[in-house]
Amino acid sequence: MFKLVRNLIIVLVIVSMATVFSVPVAFAYFDQPNYNENVSGLQSGEWWASTVDFESFTNTTSGIINGITINNTSFDINNTVAAATSNDLKNGTTSARIEQIGYIVTTNYLTGVSSYAFNTGWTLDSTTAGAKPMFYVQVSNNGLDYTDVYTNNERHQTLDPFTVDMASLLTAGIAMPDSSTATSATPLKYRIYIDESASKYTRNLNVDDIVISY
Numbered sequence: 382m383f384k385l386v387r388n389l390i391i392v393l394v395i396v397s398m399a400t401v402f403s404v405p406v407a408f409a410y411f412d413q414p415n416y417n418e419n420v421s422g423l424q425s426g427e428w429w430a431s432t433v434d435f436e437s438f439t440n441t442t443s444g445i446i447n448g449i450t451i452n453n454t455s456f457d458i459n460n461t462v463a464a465a466t467s468n469d470l471k472n473g474t475t476s477a478r479i480e481q482i483g484y485i486v487t488t489n490y491l492t493g494v495s496s497y498a499f500n501t502g503w504t505l506d507s508t509t510a511g512a513k514p515m516f517y518v519q520v521s522n523n524g525l526d527y528t529d530v531y532t533n534n535e536r537h538q539t540l541d542p543f544t545v546d547m548a549s550l551l552t553a554g555i556a557m558p559d560s561s562t563a564t565s566a567t568p569l570k571y572r573i574y575i576d577e578s579a580s581k582y583t584r585n586l587n588v589d590d591i592v593i594s595y
């Protein structure tokens with residue numbers, strides 16, 4: 382009887398210890414991947430992505446607005462408004478509409494981005510006449526001068542996915558305006574930019590589902 386009680390106690394102790402020590406293991410497991418966290422929450426070496434679906438984006442004011450938070454990510458925008466009309470290309474109910482000359486750029490300098498992906502297309506009421514419009518994905522290490530890392534002039538009026546493989550571009554080295562070369566360790570701002578000034582036609586670019594992966 383004594384041995385039975387003793388063995389029972391030993392089993393209980395082992396089970397209790399296993400339960401206690403399994404807790405941090407479980408938390409560690411569920412700690413990654415993480416979605417929709419602020420950049421400041423990034424852990425070193427952690428796989429991480431920020432998704433911006435614009436569903437809560439309500440801006441109707443043209444011009445420059447700095448430090449507007451969209452889906453937990455801070456952006457500086459110019460001529461970019463909430464897009465929810467029947468002519469706007471979107472997933473869900475809302476996307477962003479960059480009107481003629483404008484941009485969406487990360488407020489913060491981001492380090493270690495492996496890809497910058499988004500869905501985009503020209504609004505359905507954009508004219509298709511004249512010179513093909515161009516949009517750019519650009520990076521900057523000073524917030525003043527931007528280097529093109531991707532350009533596209535396809536005349537598409539459907540919401541199409543585009544992914545900029547920053548990891549490969551950064552590994553190869555991107556020349557910065559100050560003659561330095563960006564690497565994966567260089568803090569960079571990321572900008573989607575359109576300039577319709579040369580075309581003289583009204584074209585607006587819808588952008589939705591920006592996914593910044595690390």
Ligand SMILES: [Ca+2]
Nearest residue numbers: 434472473475
């Ligand atoms: Ca959306």
